[in-house]
Amino acid sequence: MNVRRAVVAVLVLLAPVLVWLGHRAYAAVTPDPMATHWGFHGVDGTTAAWPYFVAILCASGALGLAAVAVSWLAHSTHAGRMLTSMLAFGAWIATVPYLESLLLARHIRDAHDVPMPWYAVLGGVGIPLVVAATAYWLHGDTAPPLPRGPVPPAMPLADSERVTWIGHAHSRPFQVLSPLLMAAAAVLVPFQAHVSIPLGIVGVALAWTSVIAVRVDQRGLHTLWGPFGWPRTRVGLGNIADAHSERIEPLQWGGWGYRISSRGTAAVLRRGPGLVVERVHGPRYAVTVDGADEGARVLIGLLARERSRS
Amino acid sequence: MWFRVDPTSAVGLADQIAARVRAALLESRLTPGDRLPPAREVARGLDINMHTVLRGYAILRDEGLIELRRGRGARVRTDVDVDLTDLRQQIRALVGAAQRLGISREGLITEMRKVAQ
Numbered sequence: 001m002n003v004r005r006a007v008v009a010v011l012v013l014l015a016p017v018l019v020w021l022g023h024r025a026y027a028a029v030t031p032d033p034m035a036t037h038w039g040f041h042g043v044d045g046t047t048a049a050w051p052y053f054v055a056i057l058c059a060s061g062a063l064g065l066a067a068v069a070v071s072w073l074a075h076s077t078h079a080g081r082m083l084t085s086m087l088a089f090g091a092w093i094a095t096v097p098y099l100e101s102l103l104l105a106r107h108i109r110d111a112h113d114v115p116m117p118w119y120a121v122l123g124g125v126g127i128p129l130v131v132a133a134t135a136y137w138l139h140g141d142t143a144p145p146l147p148r149g150p151v152p153p154a155m156p157l158a159d160s161e162r163v164t165w166i167g168h169a170h171s172r173p174f175q176v177l178s179p180l181l182m183a184a185a186a187v188l189v190p191f192q193a194h195v196s197i198p199l200g201i202v203g204v205a206l207a208w209t210s211v212i213a214v215r216v217d218q219r220g221l222h223t224l225w226g227p228f229g230w231p232r233t234r235v236g237l238g239n240i241a242d243a244h245s246e247r248i249e250p251l252q253w254g255g256w257g258y259r260i261s262s263r264g265t266a267a268v269l270r271r272g273p274g275l276v277v278e279r280v281h282g283p284r285y286a287v288t289v290d291g292a293d294e295g296a297r298v299l300i301g302l303l304a305r306e307r308s309r310s
Numbered sequence: 311m312w313f314r315v316d317p318t319s320a321v322g323l324a325d326q327i328a329a330r331v332r333a334a335l336l337e338s339r340l341t342p343g344d345r346l347p348p349a350r351e352v353a354r355g356l357d358i359n360m361h362t363v364l365r366g367y368a369i370l371r372d373e374g375l376i377e378l379r380r381g382r383g384a385r386v387r388t389d390v391d392v393d394l395t396d397l398r399q400q401i402r403a404l405v406g407a408a409q410r411l412g413i414s415r416e417g418l419i420t421e422m423r424k425v426a427q
Binding site: 224 | 311316348354357
């Protein structure tokens with residue numbers, strides 16, 4: 001995996017190197033100021049060549065170095081993989097249009113005569129996208145297996161007994177932030193309606209994802225979102241192969257909220273205890289919930305009883 | 311927290327639910343101020359009527375262990391006396407044992423008076 005990350009580093013650091021090489025090769029044969037922006041009717045923006053080169057070199061270099069740093073420091077997380085890919089895109093989206101504007105301006109005296117054909121526009125966006133996708137693929141998901149806690153003993157259950165376990169998880173930052181956003185949205189309505197609506201929507205969305213309830217019963221594992229317990233998802237008991245509790249690190253599951261990552265799907269509200277189930281069909285499922293140990297114990301008890309019956 | 315009921319038991323479902331909350335209090339799994347799971351969710355999880363769960367919660371309210379407020383759910387009272395709850399639990403067990411031995415209520419009280427003297 002280290003070789004792959006080294007290739008990612010070469011790929012992203014190639015961007016500032018190309019900026020430098022491009023400037024050296026073509027600065028003498030391109031107009032100064034150079035064409036830096038195009039509208040529907042041709043060039044509508046020019047910039048002094050040397051400061052523009054320095055700005056592009058700094059942007060490309062800084063983004064490239066940031067991509068390398070993130071790739072090496074946060075390599076074990078899905079978020080690290082995503083961020084590396086985005087930074088690689090940033091480094092190359094700074095570089096490719098710059099190189100194109102140099103190549104297209106060769107031996108043209110007036111910057112306003114520099115063309116910008118459609119394929120150059122396509123390449124300007126397409127090449128950085130390909131680089132970002134390559135970095136994402138090369139980086140891989142090198143997350144180490146999480147240390148599992150001791151498997152809790154199954155709750156012994158008689159055939160006639162019914163059992164349920166109910167737990168909750170809260171996100172304190174969301175609980176604080178959502179009323180603030182909603183209040184700000186309400187205050188802004190008379191002045192800035194177009195700002196207040198998205199602000200209000202974000203506030204409601206945060207309130208909705210600030211609390212989660214989890215129920216274990218003979219039908220399986222239920223996850224209930226928001227203050228009204230809706231939407232709700234269920235992993236059927238028959239589709240659960242095993243269950244355990246573990247400490248959930250949001251970044252290892254792709255972040256906060258409902259996440260899909262190479263580790264599995266997860267409902268993550270905070271860092272801390274969570275209930276994890278291995279599904280018979282489908283990816284692993286994790287949900288952050290207080291007292292996950294007890295929940296796992298009940299779930300294992302239900303699974304054991306189900307198996308003893310069949 | 312977990313709830314467990316046995317519909318085949320001679321003890322009523324509401325009493326079983328109340329007993330589970332008492333036990334959780336004695337084990338310190340529930341502490342003063344804690345919120346009890348919503349009756350609707352407990353009922354769904356156990357496949358029983360919500361009113362049965364509410365009846366269980368009402369028993370606990372009458373014992374002074376929890377407070378029930380419409381729309382705000384059930385909460386363990388902040389002034390709950392866990393020691394007294396423990397004593398009552400033991401008395402309940404004693405009454406049950408006396409019933410199994412065929413000792414009448416008056417007989418049990420007489421026996422207790424003898425021990426207390």
